[in-house]
Amino acid sequence: MNTSADMPMIRVREVYKSFGDLKVLDGMSFDVSRGEVLAIIGPSGSGKSTMLRCLNFLEEHDAGEIFIEGEPLGYRVLDDGSRVRESEAVIARMRCDVGMVFQSFNLFPHRNVRQNITMAPVSVKGVDKAEANDRAEALLEKVGLAEKADEYPSRLSGGQQQRVAIARALAMEPKVMLFDEVTSALDPELVGEVLTVMQQLAEEGMTMVIVTHEMQFAHDVSDRLMFIDRGKVLEEGNPAEVLNMPKSARLKDFLHRFSASFS
């Protein structure tokens, strides 16, 4: 058995997923190692969100296996090849290690910013309320919103809401953070403040999987870049190489739309 130190943080093996007749993930395999930042790019409908959502079991894969630090996620595959679904308790526990930030922020509108951040640590992990509040303050400081603790989400700009969402996910002290096009719903002038927070997280060594259309950001921040198309990994590797020297026609075609060189 490997120790958790040399085990990949995330291991995806031959994952398949269909919605009815539509095959969305067609045998996806990849690893994310500890502290690595993986960027995923690909055309609309290629399965990026679905793949990301499988990584915290919001979407349930039909076949294949996903491991978080070596522990199977959602299903346990038995020796005879059959699968057993994990209990809700086990799935919930594993989700605590995998933070997720959504395109549409999804803050809880009926709670203020501080409560949004402390809700899960207190109710799920049993963190002491005062301690959770202190940590919320610290996280808000970190995302540059210390003065917004008492505001309700609806009073914040999109960029501020998204930074609160990041703080909320971080409050669970996850081992991995998933980002699904977290700047796509933002006005252009608000994109930067969110990317800055993400960049800072990356520099601190957080393991991150980022689905994005921000090619320059992917280039600058990620350690590895993966291009997926029709539910398959078509190309992956060093971001600069993948972006500047695409091999497949599909990627060339895709990058053509961004018509920029990345440096």
Place this chain on the structure above:
Amino acid sequence: MFDVLGANLPYLMKGAQQTLWLAIVGVGLGTLLGLVLGVTGAMVGGVVPAIVTTYVFVIRGIPVLVWMFLAYYMLPQLGLMVGDMTAVIGALILYTGAFVTEIARGAVMAVPKHQTEAAKALGMRKLTMLRLVILPQATSLSIPPLLNNSVMMIKATSYVSVVGVWELTYAAREVVERTLAAFQIFLGVMLIYFLICYPLTLAARYLEKRFSYEH
């Protein structure tokens, strides 16, 4: 000019007391039943939603008056020797419950899916999510329709007089038959029903404020 009403007011108030009792027990318990069934129907899988839907469909599809007749005449025939009062209260509870079930279920389902996904992604289990994310949001959605429903059902308590259960409307009919002063008596009755329903409107307004949040 309102001397007949004045003279009979104590009698009418006794009837009002009975109406209030029917409202509190019948509509109150019915609302509780509906809240439980509605939330369960929306949250639990398997056969539960189908059972809840059938209940709602069957109960709502028949007028409450008919349910009262059914409860009144059928229960004894089935060997259940319940009093008149129990029979009509049972009908009120079931009937209120069916409407409230729909309100509660609708409110729970109206909480956007991305809210429950955010809760799940934070490691919340179903009950925690229900308590902290779904119910608070569903509550503010369901207060206005719940109020409407309560007022409607309080008025429906008057139907129990048809199977001979005594309450405000029954009392009023007795007085009118005796005094022929239909206008002032029913004017009085109208006022009394209003006085029973109005506090509910106030309470709902307060609750709505209490449970609302800025959108």
